[in-house]
Amino acid sequence: MIIPPSFIHDLLNRVNIVDTIDRHVSLKKAGANYTACCPFHSEKTPSFTVSPVKQFYHCFGCGAHGNAINFLMEYSGYNFVEAVQQLAASIGMSIPEPQPIPGKTPRLTNAKPDDTTACTTQDIYEIIRIATQFYREQLKQSQRAIDYLKERNLTGQTAVRFAIGYAPKEWQNLAAIFPDYNAEKTKNILIRAGLIIIHDNGKHYDRFRDRIMFPILNQTGQIVAFGGRIVDHGEPKYLNSPETDIFVKGHEIYNLFSARKAIRDAKCVVVVEGYMDVVALSQYGIDYSVATLGTAVTDFHIQKLLRYSDKIVFCFDGDNAGKKAAKRALENSLAQLSDGKTIQFLFLPENEDPDSFIHQYGKNAFEQLITQSLPLSEFLLTVFSQELNLHHNEDRAKFIHDIKPLLKNINAPALSIMLLKRIAQMCDMDLHDLEILMEIKRKTSLNVQKSIPRKQPISPYRWLLLILLHKPRYFNNLDNELILQCNDNSEEFTTLKILVEFLNKHPDIAINSTTSSLLNHFQETSSKTLLETIESETLEWNDDLDLDAEFYGALRMLADIQRKKRMTELHSKPLKLLTEEEKRELQRLSMH
Numbered sequence: 001m002i003i004p005p006s007f008i009h010d011l012l013n014r015v016n017i018v019d020t021i022d023r024h025v026s027l028k029k030a031g032a033n034y035t036a037c038c039p040f041h042s043e044k045t046p047s048f049t050v051s052p053v054k055q056f057y058h059c060f061g062c063g064a065h066g067n068a069i070n071f072l073m074e075y076s077g078y079n080f081v082e083a084v085q086q087l088a089a090s091i092g093m094s095i096p097e098p099q100p101i102p103g104k105t106p107r108l109t110n111a112k113p114d115d116t117t118a119c120t121t122q123d124i125y126e127i128i129r130i131a132t133q134f135y136r137e138q139l140k141q142s143q144r145a146i147d148y149l150k151e152r153n154l155t156g157q158t159a160v161r162f163a164i165g166y167a168p169k170e171w172q173n174l175a176a177i178f179p180d181y182n183a184e185k186t187k188n189i190l191i192r193a194g195l196i197i198i199h200d201n202g203k204h205y206d207r208f209r210d211r212i213m214f215p216i217l218n219q220t221g222q223i224v225a226f227g228g229r230i231v232d233h234g235e236p237k238y239l240n241s242p243e244t245d246i247f248v249k250g251h252e253i254y255n256l257f258s259a260r261k262a263i264r265d266a267k268c269v270v271v272v273e274g275y276m277d278v279v280a281l282s283q284y285g286i287d288y289s290v291a292t293l294g295t296a297v298t299d300f301h302i303q304k305l306l307r308y309s310d311k312i313v314f315c316f317d318g319d320n321a322g323k324k325a326a327k328r329a330l331e332n333s334l335a336q337l338s339d340g341k342t343i344q345f346l347f348l349p350e351n352e353d354p355d356s357f358i359h360q361y362g363k364n365a366f367e368q369l370i371t372q373s374l375p376l377s378e379f380l381l382t383v384f385s386q387e388l389n390l391h392h393n394e395d396r397a398k399f400i401h402d403i404k405p406l407l408k409n410i411n412a413p414a415l416s417i418m419l420l421k422r423i424a425q426m427c428d429m430d431l432h433d434l435e436i437l438m439e440i441k442r443k444t445s446l447n448v449q450k451s452i453p454r455k456q457p458i459s460p461y462r463w464l465l466l467i468l469l470h471k472p473r474y475f476n477n478l479d480n481e482l483i484l485q486c487n488d489n490s491e492e493f494t495t496l497k498i499l500v501e502f503l504n505k506h507p508d509i510a511i512n513s514t515t516s517s518l519l520n521h522f523q524e525t526s527s528k529t530l531l532e533t534i535e536s537e538t539l540e541w542n543d544d545l546d547l548d549a550e551f552y553g554a555l556r557m558l559a560d561i562q563r564k565k566r567m568t569e570l571h572s573k574p575l576k577l578l579t580e581e582e583k584r585e586l587q588r589l590s591m592h
Contacts, residue, residue, distance in 0.1 A: 003081065003084055003095060003096075004096060007095065007096060008069070008084065008520070009520060009521075010093075011069075011084065011087060011088055011091075011093060012055065012067055012068060012069070012520050014091055014093065015055075015068050015087055015090070015091055016052070016055075017050060017051075017052070017055045017056065017057065017067065017068045017071070018034055018050055018052045020068045020071060020072070020087065020090070021034075021036075021050055021057060021068075021071055022034075024039065024075055024076075025039045025048070025075075027050060028046075030046075030049075032051075032052075032053065033049050033050060033051050033052070033539060034049070034050040034052065035047075035048060035049050035050070036048045036050075038059040038061055038062060038064065039075055039264065040059060040062055040064045040074060040075075041059070041061060041062040041064075041310070041340075042267065042310065043061050047059055047060040047061040048061075048064070049539050051517075051538075051539055054470070054517045054535070054538070055067060055068070055517055056517040056519065056535065057071060058532070058535070058536040058539060060536070063532075063533075065532040065535075065536060066519075066532075067517060067519070067520055068087055069083045069084060069087060070083075072086055072087060074307065076219060076260070078219050078220065079219075082219060082220055085220070086220060119185065119188055119189045119192060121245050121246055123189050124189060124192055124193045124244065124245060124246055125222055125223075125224075125246065127189050127190060127193050127195070128193050128195075128223050128224065128225075128226075129223060130177060130178075131174065131177075131193075131195055131226075132163060132165065132213075132215050132223050132226075134165075134173075134174070134176070134177045135165025135166055135167055135208075135213040135226075136163060136164070136165040137165075138165060138166045138167065138168055138173070139159065139164065139165045139166035139212075139213075142166050142168065144231065145166035145212060145231060148212065148231050149164070149212065152276065152280075152355070153280070153283075153359045154279060154280070154283065155283060158279060158282065158283045161282075162214065162215075162255075162279055162282075163215045163223075164212060164213065164214060164215075164279070165212075165213040165215075166211070166212055166213060166231075167206065167208035167209055167210065167211045167213050167228060168209070168210065169209055169210040170206075170209065171205040171206060171209065172204075172205055172206055173206050173209070174190065174195060174196065174206055178190070187204060190204075191204075192244055192245060193241075193244060194207060194225060194226075194241035194242045194243075194244050194247070195207055195208070195241075207239070207241070207242075208226060208228040208239065210230065210231050210232075210234075211228030211229055211230055211231065211239065212228065212229045212231060213226050213227075213228050214226060214227040214228070214229070214254070214275040214279075216240075216241070216247070216252055216254055216293065217255075217256075217257040217258065218246070218247075218252060218257070219256070219257060220257075221257050222246075224241075224244075224246045224247040224252065225240065225241035225244070225246075225247040225249075225252070225293075226240070226241050227239070227240050227241075227254070227275050227293065227294070228240075229275065229276065238274070238275070238294055240293055240294055249293050249294075249295055250295055250298050250300060250301075251300055251304075252293055253290045253291070253292060253293075253301060253304060253305070254275055254278060254290060254291040254292070254293060255278045255282075255289065255290045255291065256290050256304070256305075256308075258287075259287055259288055259289065259290055260308060262287035262288040263288045263308045263309050264308065264309070265288075266288040266309075267309060267310065267311060268288060268309055268311045268312075268313060268370070269288055269289070269290060269305050269308060269309045269311070269312055269313070270286065270288060270289040270290070270313045270315055270346075270370065271289070271290055271291065271292070271297065271301075271305070271312060271313070271314045271315065271329075272289055272290070272291050272315045272353075272354045273291060273292075273315075273316065273317065273322070273325065273353070274291055274353070274355070275291060276355045277289070277291060277315075277353060277354035277355045278290060278291050280354065280355040280358050280359060281354055281355075281358055281366070283358075284358045284359075284362065284363045284366070285363050286358070286363060286366060286367070289315075289354070290305070296325060296328045296329070296332075297314065297325070297328060297329035297332055297333075298332055299332045299333075299335060299336055301332075302332060302333055302336040302343075303336055306336060306341055310340060310341050310342060311341075311342040311343075311344070312333075312342070312343045312344070313343075313344045313345075313346055313370055313373050314326060314329050314343070314344070314345050314346065315346045315348065315354055315373075316329075316345070316346070316347055316348070317347075317348055317352070317353050318347045318348050318349055318350045318351075318352065319350065319351075322347065322348075323347075326345055326347070326379070327383055329345075330345070330376065330379060330380060330383065331406065333376060334376075334380075334406055334409040334410050335409045335410075335411060336411075337376065337410065337411065337412050337415065338411060338412045339412045339413060339414045339415060341412075342375070342376075343375075343376040344373040344374060344375055344376065344379075345373055345374045345376070345379045346369055346370060346372075346373035346374070347374075348369070354366070357369075377415060377418070377419055377422070380403070380406065380419070381403075381419075381422060381423070381426070384399055384402050384403045384406075385399055385426065390426055390427060396426075396427040396428075396429075399423075399426075399427065400423070400427065400434070400437060400438070403423070404437070404438050404439075407419060407420070407423075407438055408438070408439070420434060420435060420438065459490075459492055460554040460555070460557040460558045460561070461488070461490065461492040461493045461495075461496045461558075462492050462534060463550055463551075463553075463554035463557075464478075464496055464551070464554050464555075464558075465492065465495060465496050465499065465531070465534050466534055466537060466538060467547055467550060467551050467554070468499060468500075468503070468518075469499075469517070469518055469519075469531065469534060469535045469538065470535075470538045470541070470547070471547060472503065472509055472518060474547070474551050475500070475503045477551070478500065478555075479555060479559075480500065480504070482555065482558055482559060483496065483497060483500050483558075486558070486561075491530060492530070494527075495527045495530050495531065498525070498527050499518070499527075499531075502518075502521065502522075506521075517535060518531075519531050519532060519535060
């Protein structure tokens, strides 16, 4: 979905970032700005600052920076489109329908304009909502399904909280709520929602039959799919919705939407293997657990979870299947891990899963197990050495050979070095020799102490960037020729030139001096990082700062730099080679 940039800018100008953030993080007034403990990293002293004037936030601790859209993406895990949709809905704005590109045929649907079987994603959401309500009502009417949940020790309150339902045994249950069940359009929507299956003979029937139904929510809290658990014995034990226009199995995580606050409060997320595990843990007060949807843990899952917490605990059954799943999770975690993030592995006693364990031993016992979970580094070394005798050279060589490709995937420098040291000790090897074998090069030597450079005075380029970001109206007083004459390769000057070129093309921004941050126009550019750093410095400014004096002072400094540079150029030429005009220019420059 392509959203017009003009709509984004209008949205950011209308929204109040303080209101947006305050719904999720409690902000306190501090002078002209608002502050809080940063929601993106652990801290005791508030370093997260929100500017109501410029409509951006910045954390002086971890560097998090952005506008209201960025905040929703980072805090809630939304993608860009989802964040825009949420923000627009909060202030009653409607996203415009995408316009076809001239000369190209729209590819929004395969249906013809008059095709009565065509449906939209909104149709799919609505049909799933209706089906969810139907399954919930069916659970109330099925004593057999209620008895099953009671056998699993689930209370009615828990079933309501997770919107658990029941799909009866019959082949076409959904016909009860869709009178036009056999009509082509309804049938098409039900197929696209993953609720019915077309048989080879052309007949169709419900996908979910005689199953406890677990609604699966996306990051915006909308139900996009179902997981169905067979009531008695049968295969498959769990059946998920197929992938649809609104559901990608490898991207969704069960209970993540509902568990967000609990995860942040616990500073930890526990990943288990099944829906029943999540529901049972929640019933006992462990609300910070989630599950993948019957798939192996992917790097996408890990990236998503690390947005919510710096600590992930993977909880697996102690059987062979659990150990295999843990090893896959381990391999996919390595590239996502960074120093400051923690991934741990918890193995339950044999013949136990989170569901059975929590019912038998309770919350305290389970949380005690969490504290005893294996750090990723320990689990990694255990997995690759447990069947080897590291007193034998051949086994040491195999250990190094097997673990080498995984170590090369680790992007956490400190952890990588510590693991290498451990492996060197385990194999009785010289660390330098091991690094050569592993083909790992250190970026810097820890033994070399770098001298701390003196703090440099702010350059005129940076001053001009600061002032233009803070008050774009100063662009109207900028000497464009002066900027164009400059010949400097520094990042600050290059960025200033880009900003000036942008304001030249958009004079209305300087004239109207919009309150929203200019960075909204530089989100996908190479200048974004430097501009964020510079813009954050304006948060510490107070009303005593004389912007006029600083602005014209920076321009004078810039003119002086240019004057001295030109004088150096002229002085470098022999006097007899100077033209009369150059001689007069040199004399004029010397008089300043």
